[in-house]
Amino acid sequence: MLRTAIAAAALLATGAASATATGPVASFDWFSYRGSDPIDRIVKPGPDQYRNPILQGFYPDPSVLRVGKDFYLVNSTFAYFPGLPIFHSTDLVSWTQIGNAIDRPSQMNFGKIGISRGIFAPDLSYHDGTYYLAGTCVDCGGNFVMTAKNPAGPWSDPVWNKIDGIDPSLFFDTDGSAWILNNGAPPEKPRYEGHRAIWIQRIDLKTLQPFGPRTVLIDGGVHPAEKPIWTEGPHIYMHDGWYYLSTAEGGTAVNHSQTIWRSKKVDGPYVAGPNNPILTQRDLPPDRPHPITSAGHADMVTTPKGQWWATFLATRPYQGDDYNIGRETFLLPVTWKDGWPTILPPRTPIPWVHKRPDLPKAPAPALPTNGAFCYRDDFDGTKLAMQWLKIRTPHSDWSSVADGTLRLIARPDPIGGDGQPSYVGRRLQHHHAVITTKLHFMPAHIGDRAGLAILQSGTHFFTIGLTRTADGYAVQVRRRAGDKDPATGTLVASAPVPLNQGSDIELRVMPDAATIRFAYALRPGQWHMLGKAQDATILSTHVAGGFVGSTVGPFAYAAE
Structure with missing residues (x-):
């Protein structure tokens, strides 16, 4: 004693x-x-290669951002505290955690909610010297935006808004306007279970409150007659005079996917790309060796040289659909053809190793994030x-x-x-x-x-x-x-x-x-x-x- x-x-x-x-x-x-997993004895990246996933274990819903030569990334943490880990990299491969956006009890009260409730799908963005983090606290407050001058923190307390739904993200247009978009209920009564819509609205960067009309960008998904479920995790990008809207679709299990749309106006109308989905693994045989499954919820970023890359979540089952380590963060390049991006062609397995981005190679992180x-x-x-x-x-x-x-x-x-x-x-x-x-x-x-x-x-x-x-x-x-x-x-x-x-x-x-x-x-x-x-x-x-x-x-x- x-x-x-x-x-x-x-x-x-x-x-x-x-x-x-x-x-x-x-x-x-x-x-x-x-x-150490069996795949670690098989996958041996060469000197000019990296290995997937780039963040092993429970690191889902990655949102990635570049400011100058620095890349930052955040993941969902649900009802765990501290929450929303912030990572830094200079080469998109070697990542080091530099902070947690939720690191003070005063910022977020998870009460008695389940572990898989709490903070869903955060979005990391930057504008005019300020970092923004938008997210949803499910069963504990709804949608919010936080700010910081340094991505490592401290981050502000959440500023809550009254937008319904989940997965908000911010987009800053070239004319100085700012927009918030998210997954919400469809404009009319849902036609089936999982029927959702993507909405957009202006946001005031001083008050962090939405204002003005709220507009539907996507109602359902790419093929409405097929009753697509859970369109979510929206992000908007600009490229060659077009606004590109990318969303996840199909739920976060084996039918997960990523889709792409474009418009000449930020608030639409948006037209679906000809080669959707631009990322999925649902079109591959389930009995393939060493499968990577459930890929989707992607976010795209450009390098200083203008090359496009995407982070996304996927899983590594050890048998069937069983995986105990959660959804992990993967990285792949984005290719453009005829004005449309693709992360992975149809029926193509996610590669365990890939050629590194054309960026100066950073030292390995002090705390490893993948491999044995x-x-x-x-x-x-x-x-x-x-x-x-x-x-x-x-x-x-x-x-x-x-x-x-x-x-x-x-x-x-x-x-x-x-x-x-x-x-x-x-x-x-x-x-x-x-x-x-x-x-x-x-x-x-x-x-x-x-x-x-x-x-x-x-x-x-x-x-x-x-x-x-x-x-x-x-x-x-x-x-x-x-x-x-x-x-x-x-x-x-x-x-x-x-x-x-x-x-x-x-x-x-x-x-x-x-x-x-x-x-x-x-x-x-x-x-x-x-x-x-x-x-x-x-x-x-x-x-x-x-x-x-x-x-x-x-x-x-x-x-x-």
């Missing part, structure tokens, strides 16, 4: 713990991640690295970093509840990985536990943790595979732990595509497998639903 008392005192001394905190404190010395890689966080400094995520907006201080240790106060908010559990996670970026931590913890009451969690949602997760039972201390694996299971998960494996070892243990999570194993060590290197391999498909989007990928990291829980 002495170690727990010291940890709690340290939290209180640094002001990182609430004075009302009563739960035991879990201390984590380090967190290590090692991942490993990293270790020793919790140096005084705060968590910007890659760590919490579930929903924090309203109390239950975590701290000091003296090379991450400390979490165990609280009675389970991972499967609608509050904020004491959990910090990082994206699972491989289907085959080994994640390890060293834990110091002395559970105060029966049912208190701390360790590692790997989760896709509040209803689909695993935990391995040290706990206290009626018979003493134990290390346990718990699983939740649906909302009928307890919010703390169902016990699937357990092993007793000697009392004198109760506060010092190493824990390991080993996802292996469709299966997952768990292990613990009471002495460094002396690993014991805990239980049998579990079914990891419960962490797939196909099973768990939603729009996020899995995250993994330390947690602590105090039984009520």
